[in-house]
Amino acid sequence: MSSRSPDLALAGRLADAADAITSARFRAQDLRVSSKPDRTPVTDADTAVEDAIRELIAAERPGDTVAGEERGGSASTTGRVWVLDPIDGTKNFSRGNPVWATLIALVEDGTPVVGMISAPLLGRRWWASAGGGAWLRDGTGEHRLSVSGVASLADSYVSTTDLGTWTEYHSREAYLTFVDACWESRAFGDFWHHCLVAEGSLEVAAEAIVNPWDVAAAQVLVTEAGGRFTDLSGAERFDGGSALSTNGRVHDAALELLRKP
Known part of the structure; x- marks a missing residue:
């Protein structure tokens, strides 16, 4: 290893x-x-x-x-x-x-x-x-990971787990506005989309609701790959109740669009 x-x-x-x-x-x-x-x-x-x-x-x-x-x-x-x-x-x-x-x-x-x-x-x-x-x-084999170099949301590939959680825990309107600003969206979900951000296959993984054990490992993985990990308020923590993994370059723009109206 x-x-x-x-x-x-x-x-x-x-x-x-x-x-x-x-x-x-x-x-x-x-x-x-x-x-x-x-x-x-x-x-x-x-x-x-x-x-x-x-x-x-x-x-x-x-x-x-x-x-x-x-x-x-x-x-x-x-x-x-x-x-x-x-x-x-x-x-x-x-x-x-x-x-x-x-x-x-x-x-x-x-x-x-x-x-x-x-x-x-x-x-x-x-x-x-x-x-x-x-x-x-x-x-x-084994591969060292690095996030993507995409610099704009318009070119970003994004994922969440379940659209329904945005309605219940955050803002469905904010998430759909965010998706509309991006290139493509999927719902790979759970651990996988954070790993895909670290691999450089996605630019953003966004979660309206998480528990600490859902994302503690993802935080160190994404940041060590050169990305950013915060909750939806922008705090760099895994226990804030939400999660946003990005390649770093589009993080601030994603946070701005994902704010509650």
């Missing part, structure tokens, strides 16, 4: 353990799916992955704390916190769609310093560490 550090190496081992569980449970006939209080789905694979990762962290880094989607904990505390989303894209996972990933971030005093995103059914793993660059491993 390029740009290796002890924490990044541990993140890789955590991702290996997660991939072994998720790959085995994907499309399993006995997969158990239930709903959380917010009506989002959770599977037995989600909880199994988080429990396995927590056990490994406790053995390897007993002084660190953990915040995860399924078992709780605060991602906004001081010190070292591992922030986990055992399966980002659970709706896809539970319906047999291979676009899902395990997200692992190490946050130090509120700043993500390691990010690991592993999508085994896509055959892709992304990672980054502070000062170490952003990387992708796929079927052709």
